Amino acid sequence: MKPNYLLADTHAHLEHDDFAADVDAVVGRAREAGVRYLVVPVCAAADAARGLDLARRHEEVYFAAALHPNCGLPLDADEKAGLREALARGQAEGLAVAVGECGLDYHYLALPREQQLEILRWHLALARELDLPVILHQREAQEDLQRTLETEGVPPRGGVLHCFSGDAAYYRWARDRGLFVSFTGNVTFGGKARPPASSFAELELATTMLETDTPYMTPVPHRGTRNEPAYLPLVAAGVAAAAGRAGDDVAAETTLAARTFFGLPPDFGGAVVYRYRKAQYVNLTNRCTNDCSFCVRNFAAGVGGVELRLRMEPTAAEVLAALGEVAAAEEVVFCGYGEPTLRWEVVKEIARALKRRGGRVRLNTNGSAALTQGRDVTPELAGLVDRVSVSVNAPDAAAYQRLCRPGAPGEEAWRAVEEFVQGARRHVPEVVVTAVAEEAVAPEAMEALARRWGVGFRLRRAARP
Ligand code: SF4
Ligand SMILES: [Zn+2]
Structure with missing residues (x-):
């Protein structure tokens, strides 16, 4: 008998314009594919209302909010107030589950490095203030992210390195600081585009989560089309293959990790x-x-x-x-x-x-x-x-x-x-x-x-x- 465990897509940009026309159908397909939880990380205060609305309308959906480094927006007083207010209201309704995604992106450099670092520090403090975990984005900025977390400290409710594709040393560093990692569709890619095999050697499933990063990072065999949470089982299978673990282990443990990390209520189905x-x-x-x-x-x-x-x-x-x-x-x-x-x-x-x-x-x-x-x-x-x-x-x-x-x-x-x-x-x-x-x-x-x-x-x- 195969356990019929449900999955959690911990990073799905359903607030994105790409989903404006059919988001309800997308959530429906996710549910049919066995995805029970969806976390929507909105990337600026202006999008927070969409996150809250999605979470209110769909039992599966929760949201997070932050100013993404690639938005290129300054973190002014209005932006700060908008984010704080959206998260506090979402928390009061049990629908806001994290600060994020925030972090450093030196690939696009939509903002100068110093400014990105300052914005990241503000978000870490906000996570502490609101008692929420933090979803961290990092591209070509690993050292600065590590240094910032070392000096500022990981917020008490923890953090996740989303779209993880680091090597074993980076993984170990993260794990030793209580950080979670989450893998996306790149585990199904070939060659250099996939996370190095070494990062799976010591992988601890209890602190590992899955995500589609919808609408980006579409897994094989759907590359070239819009990604959506219904493809999450392909990510789960990719992690199972890379880590040499059974599919049931990956499903059971990553969903429990997501519930623990974000504080999501259970939906056991059977009696515990x-x-x-x-x-x-x-x-x-x-x-x-x-x-x-x-x-x-x-x-x-x-x-x-x-x-x-x-x-x-x-x-x-x-x-x-x-x-x-x-x-x-x-x-x-x-x-x-x-x-x-x-x-x-x-x-x-x-x-x-x-x-x-x-x-x-x-x-x-x-x-x-x-x-x-x-x-x-x-x-x-x-x-x-x-x-x-x-x-x-x-x-x-x-x-x-x-x-x-x-x-x-x-x-x-x-x-x-x-x-x-x-x-x-x-x-x-x-x-x-x-x-x-x-x-x-x-x-x-x-x-x-x-x-x-x-x-x-x-x-x-x-x-x-
Ligand atoms: S739960 Fe496992 S050990 Fe028990 S009867 Fe079923 S297969 Fe056998
Ligand atoms: Zn994202």
Whole structure:
């Protein structure tokens, strides 16, 4: 099953004259293409009313405002007042989400460098004053942008280097200062026009966003035509290919990054928290390292009448808010409609908060965490998780490969499961392995495996819609 995650286009100039005639249709096509959020960065106070109007008329749209260095306009008192007023009004309505785009453009030099630097400094101060993040534009001015951010500091709500195409050193510098980066259609270009491969080597998806930069930067195969947000999936695919990551990972993580950066409200689709068989279940992800032949995700949109297909993934804070006051006696279970340990830090953060309140925590997992987190995570379970239920479903590597179809090679995946079970035994009071009853695996073989591994065994009914 493929998760049907929605995307965020964090930089779309829908206020541009190019869209005057058909902007509503453009937003409609974006929605159909799976783009749930659109951030429109208007480039001068005079355009702010358009941004606000678009945001008011379309649930998907939010806006940002600043004086773009390529406008060639002086930042006089009227411009300052216009920007400040538009952003403050937009903030009051929950529609203005950033100061931007602003920055330095020494390619066009529509204004002298000194003047551009002064304007940039004013915007950084405005972001601080309004408690908003900042969207930064930079062309042929990397050193001056870095120097300015070093001296002025990144505003507390953060900043994003939009249309990022720097090298690994620039990327690392940005990441170390808490800056986000966002990639555009140039990830689909060839040769020198695309960002250098080195910038993807250490790419951290949690601080990476996607954008079309509509109407510019049209991705392959639409080059030469007007760009629009409906092409964002091509950018997502380009980033996935360049970074060697699965498309689901890119969609899930970049949308969460955009929501976190801009403070966008969630639209989960399915339940992130639900009650099932006397416990509270937490649905963190629909992604999984396996593709089990019997997986409930293949034939139902949920379990026990609860819709679990997510359109985006929740933060720890959102899950804790949805859980509310959990009775101490009640068990909270990280569920298996996807593999929760893919979101390991979030699992721990939630478990830590629940344990502080004296709650009980169970982790349902397929035991693949060492492969996805790059280390044995079982010592981190200590004190956070009371019970671990490892869905093994097969008595040996060959059957595991056949039934659970892990992404990693069969032997490696099987070894990871066994090591996870052994590690969990040392750090968690109760560990069981489970198998789905309806599958053609002899329960005796599973019991023998559990005995060999020194843990309990439970034959479970397949989850039913
Ligand atoms: S491990 Fe669980 S969520 Fe993943 S494919 Fe198997 S049954 Fe589905
Ligand atoms: Zn732009």
